[in-house]
Amino acid sequence: MSKKVRVRFAPSPTGGLHLGGVRTVLFNYLFAKNLGGDFIVRIEDTDQTRFVPGAEEYIFNCLQWCGLEPDESPLHGGPYAPYRQSERKPLYRQYAEQLIKDGYAYYAFDTAEELDAKRKEVANFQYSQHTRSGMRNSLTLSEAETQQLLADGVQHVIRIKMPADVEVKFADMIRGEVSFNSSLVDDKVLLKADAMPTYHLAVVVDDYLMKISHAFRGEEWLPSAPVHVLLWQYLFGIDNMPQWAHLPLILKPDGNGKLSKRDGDxxxxxxxxxxxxxxxxxxxxxxxxxxxxxxxxFVNMLAMLGWNAGTEQEIFSMDELIAKFSMDRVHKGGAKFDYEKAKWYNGEWIKKLDVSSFRFQVSGLLAEKGIVVADDEKLIKVLNLVKDRCTLLPDFVQQAAFFFKQPETVDIAAIQPKWDEKKQLFFAEAIRMFEQSALWQAADLEASFKELAAANQLKPGELMLPLRIMLVGGKFGPGVFEIAELIGKAETVSRIKAVLTELG
RNA sequence: GGAGCGUUGGUCAAGGGGUUAAGACACCUCCCUUUCACGGAGGAAUCACGGGUUCGAUUCCCGUACGCUCUACCA
Structure with missing residues (x-):
């Protein structure tokens, strides 16, 4: 019973990696690592018509970015290779044949066209125990006819023969006992005409061969679970079946329904x-x-979509998640995705993390705007000064650019209405004061600035905003004198001068 | 249509037979800040509905409603 924990993520490489997919990976990963187990990635590329070049590589890039490295995969190798189902193709047929031999499956010779026609003719047509006797298959054909068709190489599939009126039940780790009546489930195709397995066969065979101990997937798979349970029973014994957990769905923010790429757009x-x-x-x-x-x-936010530690903690590092994660704290109901909350998590992490861990990304963003940052030390100071104001990395462009480059546009309109001769003279004087200043620390600058204001019978409040706009270009940013300190004397003076000539 | 799963504030959610039904995001108000944020204080729920069981139900059971997922030789 002390079987090694082994979980798998089994994506089909057909496009971008969806939020829900990453969360499925994450829960697999956290569960496995919490128990010291292995995380396997198996590529389910049995549908050759849906193959998309680059999709597999993309999936691995995403996993790497998230810090969810597989222990075994087509990329990482492993003792149960190959990990790509298309490369395992020859393996599956024998299991399907075995099922036929044991009376649990049968050959079906109906063509796709015939099935289409049937579906048009009969509403809600299902290939099942109620209809299979009217179809062309090894149950309705004689043994000789079947053998002849097979010998002739006639295209055929292998279907599971669902039993009549059996309660198929299993214990789902997050839903408890779930049961289905077998007579309501259709005869799913197991092996396709191209000899590739369908998901139903492949998932069972590979989970067995790869010694998967726990199988987690989205809730959309629940209705086909009875097929998988039966297959386990027929092929490898129900006692060897992994423990299932069907994860709640991530829903669109407005209305209901699964979140899709379209909703994001x-x-x-x-x-x-x-x-x-x-x-x-x-x-x-x-x-x-x-x-x-x-x-x-991203990982933190995803983990909290459907799971919580039962405490008030919301910010978790990967290591904390691994330590605290358990399947029985996964919520049953679907969760609507909330982008505002997602951004909040990012803001929290920007504040929490050492800025040096994302400084290159920020300098890259600045470079895109034509701002080349040569002074790494200054960059780090700036980032520390403004990070409380940023929720997304690109916010740093607005918040940090003026430290490195004179603002392109200055919001003069915000100063003008209350501008007068007195202030003009004050700033002219301030320039001289700054130029002569021996100390260039925020606190000293602030003190002398206020002193000068008092000497001129001006309220500092009326002067701070103009000064800010002169240095920053707009009404935002950290403390004015901190900015002045960081950009230096020459730059401070030159920015004030520039705006002053415009105003005067 | 059928089957399965689900339903606690706008959203994420804790809790689980007796509670003032946590907390977070968003929103509003106030404080802090002579910018904007950050931070701090405050503000909202007869726990989908109807029956049971019980001294007592948001919590257990059964229905109903609603929602979602599936119903392919796709995963």
Whole structure:
């Protein structure tokens, strides 16, 4: 009973990696690492018509960015290779044949066209125990006919033969006992005409062969669970079946329903982990990474969508998540995705993390705007000064740019209404004072600035905003004198002068 | 249509037979700040509805409603 914990994420490489997909990975990973187990990635590429070049590599890039490194995968190798189902193709047929031999499956010769026609003719047609006797399969054909068709190489599939009226039940780790009546489940295709297995066969065979101990997947899989349970029973014994958990869905923020890429486009937030460019139409979809999320925040946010520690703690590092995670604290109901909350997590992580861990990304963002940052020390000072004001990495552009470059536009309109001769003279004097200043520390600057204001019978409050706008360009940013300190004497004086000539 | 799963404030959610039903995000008010944030204080729920069980139900049971997922030789 002390079986080694082994979990797997089994994506099909058909496009961008969705939020929900990453969360499924995350829960798998956290569960496994909490118990000292292995995390395996198996590529489910049995549908050759949906193959998308680059999708597999993209998935691994996303996992790496999130810090969810597999122990075994087509990329990382492992003792149960190959980890790509297309490369395991020859393996599956024998299990399907075995099922036929044991009376649990049968050959079906109906063509796709015939099935289509049938579906048009009969509403809600299902290939099942109630209809299979009217179809062309090894149950309705004689043994000789079947053998002849097979010998002739006629296209066929293998379908599971669902038993009549059996209660198929299993214990779901987050839902408790779940049960289905077998007579309501259709005869799913197990092996396709191209000899590739369908998901149903492949998942059972590979989970067995790869010694998977726990199988977690989205709730959308629940209705097909009875097929998988039966297959386990028929093929490998129910006692060897992994423990299942069907994760709640991530729903769209408005209305109901599964969150889709479309919703992100419509509502203006990312749904994929990283930028994804569809090779078919060159269409680019932005990811959380490129939108300016830190992986720590992305993972943290995802973990809290459907799970909580039962305490008031909301900010978790990966190590904390691993230590605290358990499946029985996963919520049953779906959760609507809230982009505002996602951004809040990112802001928290920006504040929490040492700025040097994301300074290169910020300097890259600045470089895109033509601002080259040569002084790394200054960059770190600036980032520390403004990080409380940033929720997404690109916010740093607005908050930090003026430290390195004179503002391109200055909001003169905000000063003008209350501007007068007295203030003009005051700032002219302030320039001289700053130029002569021996000390260049924020506190000293503030003190002398206020002294000068008092000497001129001016309230500092009327002067601070103009000064800010002269230095920053607008009504934002950290303390004015901290800014002056960091940009230095020459730059401070030159910015004041520039605006002063415009005003005067 | 059928099956399965779900339902605590706008959102994420804790709790679970007797509570003033936590906390967070968002929103509003106030404080702090002579900018904007950060931070601090305050503000909202007869726990979908109807029946039971019980001295007592948001919590347990059964219905109903609503929502979602699935119902492909896709995963």
């Amino acid at each position: 419509r509502l203006g937030f990312p749904v994929f982990a990283m930028d994804w460019k569809d090779p078919k139409n060159e269409e680019m979809t932005t990811g959380f990474k490129e939108r300016g999320f830190l992986p720590e925040a």
